Amino acid sequence: xxxxxxxxxxxxxxxxxxxxxxxxxxxxxxxxxxxxxxxxxxxxxxxxxxxxxxxxxxxxxxxxxxxxxxxxxxxxxxxxxxxxxxxxxxxxxxxxxxxxxxxxxxxxxxxxxxxxxxxxxxxxxxxxxxxxxxxxxxxxxxxxxxxxxxxxxxxxxxxxxxxxxxxxxxxxxxxxxxxxxxxxxxxxxxxxxxxxxxxxxxxxxxxxxxxxxxxxxxxxxxxxxxxxxxxxxxxxxxxxxxxxxxxxxxxxxxxxxxxxxxxxxxxxxxxxxxxxxxxxxxxxxxxxxxxxxxxxxxxxxxxxxxxxxxxxxxxxxxxxxxxxxxxxxxxxxxxxxxxxxxxxxxxxxxxxxxxxxxxxxxxxxxxxxxxxxxxxxxxxxxxxxxxxxxxxxxxxxxxxxxxxxxxxxxxxxxxxxxxxxxxxxxxxxxxxxxxxxxxxxxxxxxxxxxxxxxxxxxxxxxxxxxxxxxxxxxxxxxxxxxxx
Numbered sequence: 001x002x003x004x005x006x007x008x009x010x011x012x013x014x015x016x017x018x019x020x021x022x023x024x025x026x027x028x029x030x031x032x033x034x035x036x037x038x039x040x041x042x043x044x045x046x047x048x049x050x051x052x053x054x055x056x057x058x059x060x061x062x063x064x065x066x067x068x069x070x071x072x073x074x075x076x077x078x079x080x081x082x083x084x085x086x087x088x089x090x091x092x093x094x095x096x097x098x099x100x101x102x103x104x105x106x107x108x109x110x111x112x113x114x115x116x117x118x119x120x121x122x123x124x125x126x127x128x129x130x131x132x133x134x135x136x137x138x139x140x141x142x143x144x145x146x147x148x149x150x151x152x153x154x155x156x157x158x159x160x161x162x163x164x165x166x167x168x169x170x171x172x173x174x175x176x177x178x179x180x181x182x183x184x185x186x187x188x189x190x191x192x193x194x195x196x197x198x199x200x201x202x203x204x205x206x207x208x209x210x211x212x213x214x215x216x217x218x219x220x221x222x223x224x225x226x227x228x229x230x231x232x233x234x235x236x237x238x239x240x241x242x243x244x245x246x247x248x249x250x251x252x253x254x255x256x257x258x259x260x261x262x263x264x265x266x267x268x269x270x271x272x273x274x275x276x277x278x279x280x281x282x283x284x285x286x287x288x289x290x291x292x293x294x295x296x297x298x299x300x301x302x303x304x305x306x307x308x309x310x311x312x313x314x315x316x317x318x319x320x321x322x323x324x325x326x327x328x329x330x331x332x333x334x335x336x337x338x339x340x341x342x343x344x345x346x347x348x349x350x351x352x353x354x355x356x357x358x359x360x361x362x363x364x365x366x367x368x369x370x371x372x373x374x375x376x377x378x379x380x381x382x383x384x385x386x387x388x389x390x391x392x393x394x395x396x397x398x399x400x401x402x403x404x405x406x407x408x409x410x411x412x413x414x415x416x417x418x419x420x421x422x423x424x425x426x427x428x429x430x431x432x433x434x435x436x437x438x439x440x441x442x443x444x445x446x447x448x449x450x451x452x453x454x455x456x457x458x459x460x461x462x463x464x465x466x467x468x469x470x471x472x473x474x475x476x477x478x479x480x481x482x483x484x
Contacts, residue, residue: 042476043082045089045468052476058085059480070299072484078477090468095151098158102147110146159460160453169448170441171434178432179403180386184369185393186378188412188421192351194376197343205339206330213328213335217273217281220297221257222318223266225308230264244315248308257306257319266317273324274298281326348418355412355423364410369425398422 043050117128231240261268278286293311297318306319328335358364373380388396401413405426414421
């Protein structure tokens, strides 16, 4: 079903894009979370219970990628999906209370007006049927989903429909992006480079995090199960798969890797102590080992428990013969790089925080701005910005931050990764004019409307967080994660 919805993203579901803004609701701070309870209940919303089976059905419909499924036990993806699921459940409760319904006539109209099902500029029942077959879902399933989506659309419209956006807000949105600013700036890169981490701090950080700087090494072995070896034919025919089933059953019953290989004349290949990057202890890349096969073998969880694997149309028996976790020395180039990066980042954040504190306390005026540059041998640059796309020095995100500063203000701006930091002094600002009859006016009216709608949704979210008490059963969540 998830696939079919994706196929409709260019049609009527596009109207529902705004729904993403408030899904999932931020429930993790609501009520007394992570408490035990009935193992068949994964969460409750007020007195309404969400069964584990119901959530698992939802999880299965998402068609997660193989890599995502493997990582479910290690990451918080299950919690994120559960949050989304609870958000939809709460929205359904709100929809029910408002009495929002979608009639059969309305459903019929939505489908018949979707150009995805048109042929010769008219709705075609045949095209509709072909879509259902190709998507692998039934008409009731698809139509039920349309009804749910339409209810959500109507619900969101009820929250923010009919808004008249004041022209003042439109002008405000326009000015955020359309101005000319004369500034002075100091690039703080050289300032931060002066504060290189000492060897003592590097060693201390390494000792405190020794367990992190380790590498998992696995000794693996495998053998291809070829048709001519077990069925006497070169084809993957019925007889081959019968014999393959026998091998797999024998392995499940406890037959060892060696016994299985010997009984079926399989050629064994072994690789000792290799890491997840398919490298040996000396970091030499292992050759003649297909990536897909290696990944499947390396992800086997238990040692000396062989498994039958299917990879790229071929079949193998494989096992982890041995595994160990080996500490990486502090002088390992990758370890040193990680330690330095962490300490540099920490120093950069602390320095920026100190500067921001002085700025916010009003202790950083133009005189101090010049003094700071002189004391630290930094250059003060004059610069004129007239467009968000003027990216020769500042990226667009930083220009947006600069545009928010007022004349006479000094501020510190950084990008999201803290790789670039600047002290900014705003000298002069000139705003461009907005023509009410231009396409730009409509564009920024839409932006102002969206901004206003977001604030309405935020207020609604805060109300919902107080209205519903959500409790999560952590034991059941853990059990779900460990089942993959």
